[in-house]
Amino acid sequence: MSKAQGRLSGLLGRSVRDLFSRSRGVLALDIGSSCVKLLETDGPPGNIRLLTAGIAPLPPTAVQNNLIQDFDVVAETIRDLVKQTGARSREVVTAVPGPAVMIKKIHLPSGSDEANFDQQVMVEAGNAIPEHLDNVTLDYQVLGYTERDELEVLLVAVKKDIVNSYTSVIRDAGLVPVIVDVDYFALENMFELNYDLEESHVVGLVNVGARYCSINILRSGRSSFTGDIPVGGAEFTDVLMRNLGVSPEEAEVLKAGGTAGDLGRDQIEAALTPAVQFLVEEIHRALSFYWRSDAEEPLSAVYLSGGTARTAGLARMLSERLETPVEVADPLARVTLGRVVDAEFVRRNATSLAVTIGLAARRVGDKT
Ligand SMILES: Nc1ncnc2c1ncn2[C@@H]1O[C@H](COP(=O)(O)OP(=O)(O)OP(=O)(O)O)[C@@H](O)[C@H]1O
Ligand SMILES: [Mg+2]
CATH class of the missing domain: 3.30.420.40 (ATPase, nucleotide binding domain)
Incomplete structure (x- = not known):
């Protein structure tokens, strides 16, 4: 292929x-x-x-x-x-x-008939996807041959x-x-x-949005794992509103490094830091769950993106926790x-x- x-x-x-x-x-x-x-x-x-x-x-x-x-x-x-x-x-x-997407890997025997390839994928998808295929939009990507000479195919399904x-x-x-x-x-x-990705490197891409983080771990430039964590910058907004009594608009200003009323930056940091630490722990947990560095090469680097990636101290705290370089992409x-x-x-x-x-x-x- x-x-x-x-x-x-x-x-x-x-x-x-x-x-x-x-x-x-x-x-x-x-x-x-x-x-x-x-x-x-x-x-x-x-x-x-x-x-x-x-x-x-x-x-x-x-x-x-x-x-x-x-x-x-x-x-x-x-x-x-x-x-x-x-x-x-x-x-x-x-x-x-x-989080709306079901992603599965399937294996087809090598020498699969190209003419009926779509049909073979559909049969396997019927077994692998926990939804009736009539209710999902399905796509697939051929990843290549495994060591056992089977064709590895990535299935991507989303409810219609x-x-x-x-x-x-x-x-x-x-x-x-x-x-x-x-x-x-x-x-x-x-x-x-x-x-430019070095051939042997394993890189974690973590996009931190408002309500969730998307994670994609690339090995030799190819996606090895995709997943998400249901935590994002909206939690930081909630924490600031709850603990400091600010409005949603003021919370946005505080998150971006500004102040509101007579709040000092030290008060803001004190309110925000536990929430940032929680996010760091969740990312660490997900990355170490899906990437067992004892069995494989360690992560070479993590690249953060998404609006919440700009949170002051997030990249540094994550780098310390993961003991891996973390940079904002x-x-x-x-x-x-x-x-x-x-x-x-x-x-x-x-x-x-x-x-x-x-x-x-x-x-x-x-x-x-
Ligand atoms: N300078 C900043 N510092 C910290 N947080 C910021 C900054 N700018 C934006 N954000 C936060 O980033 C989040 C928005 O990021 P993004 O646009 O990636 O999310 P989204 O795509 O809307 O959310 P999702 O993908 O989770 O549905 C908001 O929570 C916003 O408050
Ligand atoms: Mg987003």
Whole structure:
């Protein structure tokens, strides 16, 4: 199987090759639980140019339980972002949240008949996925041959009502959804675009959003584990509101290093530190559960992204706990900035844009 065949084709089933080989503009849209991130890019996937960028907040009720709940609010937010950024493309690459996705590896005998390959995968998927296949959107990626000469295939399944809630809201906003990806894989593409991975290295990618962390462990540049932890920056907001009596808006200012009223930074740190420590413990637990360093190579480094990655002290505390270098990823390291994009805005918000950049960079390395 060629690499191109082995790539996820997009949950909507349409090949993305056509879309990108022409290098025309595309909208990458990350609908998070706290905000919507929109980028317009052009250029080939491995060499993307950022044309426009925007981020708009969402009320906490708009996206819940991995579903769009308030279609009007989300569609209007997307429409406003398109207007505000002046984006002209209409075709959208988006992602469903990792916790909504079922990911399984299956093995097929080598020499599997290419003509019936889809059918064989469907049969195995019926056994592996704990949902009736009529209710899920299914995609797969051939990973390669195992030591026992079996074909290893990654299955990715999402309940149709979840995919439909994301595609419907994009249509409601007057746009055309063409690819639905998963944030774990977008993160991997963001990393592949911006970093050179040494063959033997094991790297942890951890995107810390508002309500959950996505984790993708890459070994020799290939995803070895994906998973999530249901903790994010919204917990920090709650802690500050509860302990210091501040409003949600004030809590956002405090999280970003500011102050409110006569609160001193030492009081703010004292309130925030136990919550940050809790997050560090949870990430440590997940990484050590899924990556047993005694049996395999140790993690070489962890790259943090997502809005909450900017929390003061988080990277340092995680590095101390993991005894591994931890750095905040730069999703723009190898992205060309177009003439009109607000460079200061995108650099300031770069960590929040990690998934969105990964969506824009889909199929890095596929030249066909
Ligand atoms: N400078 C900052 N310091 C600390 N936290 C920040 C900063 N800027 C943004 N955040 C927090 O980052 C979170 C938003 O990050 P992000 O955009 O990655 O989340 P999301 O995609 O909306 O959430 P999710 O993916 O969990 O649904 C919010 O909780 C916000 O308060
Ligand atoms: Mg997110």
